[in-house]
Amino acid sequence: MKKKIIVITGAGISAESGIKTFRDSDGLWEKYRIEDVATPEAWINNPSMVLDFYNQRRKDVLNAKPNAAHFALVKLEEYFEVTIITQNIDDLHERAGSKKVIHLHGEILKSKSSVDDDQRHDCIGEILMGDKCELGSQLRPHVVWFGEAVPMMEVAAKQTGDARIVLVIGTSLQVYPAAGLINYASYSAKKFLIDPIIPEVPRVNNLECIEAKATEGVPILVARLIKAFE
Numbered sequence: 001m002k003k004k005i006i007v008i009t010g011a012g013i014s015a016e017s018g019i020k021t022f023r024d025s026d027g028l029w030e031k032y033r034i035e036d037v038a039t040p041e042a043w044i045n046n047p048s049m050v051l052d053f054y055n056q057r058r059k060d061v062l063n064a065k066p067n068a069a070h071f072a073l074v075k076l077e078e079y080f081e082v083t084i085i086t087q088n089i090d091d092l093h094e095r096a097g098s099k100k101v102i103h104l105h106g107e108i109l110k111s112k113s114s115v116d117d118d119q120r121h122d123c124i125g126e127i128l129m130g131d132k133c134e135l136g137s138q139l140r141p142h143v144v145w146f147g148e149a150v151p152m153m154e155v156a157a158k159q160t161g162d163a164r165i166v167l168v169i170g171t172s173l174q175v176y177p178a179a180g181l182i183n184y185a186s187y188s189a190k191k192f193l194i195d196p197i198i199p200e201v202p203r204v205n206n207l208e209c210i211e212a213k214a215t216e217g218v219p220i221l222v223a224r225l226i227k228a229f230e
Contacts, residue, residue: 002081003229006163007073008181009086009093012170012195013214017064017092038145043114047138048129054141055126058108061090062124069169069214070096072222079229080165085156087171087178089143102152102159104178106143114140117151153177160184165225166191170214173199192221 011019036042037053074097076082083100084093089108093101111123113133120142121133131139144150156178160166166185172195173179182204185191191207194217198209210217 003164004162005080005082005165006160007084007167009169010171013069014088014090016215017067019060019064034146039147040145051127061108066092066096067215069218072219074098076222079226083159102156104150104152110142111139112142113137157184163189168193
């Protein structure tokens with residue numbers, strides 16, 4: 001049986017593919033207020049603005065390509081059982097070839113009913129006002145907004161608890177509940193944190209911090225893990 005690896009990824013891994021992050025100095029929140037585009041209240045108050053915002057995000061994702069970090073994680077699957085838990089709403093992990101990806105915050109290339117969470121559709125183009133699901137409700141982006149529940153959190157926590165190795169890549173560890181996932185890892189699991197700026201983390205056993213961009217640090221770490229496996 002292959003050893004189980006959980007990989008938790010954040011905006012940093014996608015930023016190197018050209019997708020703007022929200023929290024950097026030149027990030028999306030410099031131009032948009034969270035309250036205006038990423039909350040249920042924003043959807044009620046100005047759905048057109050919300051749709052415009054996510055239509056642009058969708059274009060950005062479609063124009064981006066997976067980078068060296070994404071492809072390195074795919075290589076791990078030859079030797080380990082790998083599940084990626086991502087906070088990102090893009091599909092770069094899947095396009096690189098990763099087979100098991102859990103999206104905590106939804107998927108920008110899907111839409112869903114604004115009244116029925118189970119009514120989901122692939123969505124490559126724009127979502128416009130008047131676009132409706134089979135139930136007759138306005139379609140919205142299939143993303144988890146601030147203030148909404150994170151449906152896949154329980155599944156992600158269980159997966160993390162079963163892992164022998166946990167990789168945390170490109171995340172500030174500031175957005176909860178996703179930021180708390182590392183605390184579900186077993187005491188004995190080996191843990192790695194890769195980021196250009198290592199965030200402050202609570203006391204975590206068996207944690208090695210690697211101060212590097214994802215495209216630099218991930219391929220090196222993957223090579224180490226594979227060599228140790230062999």
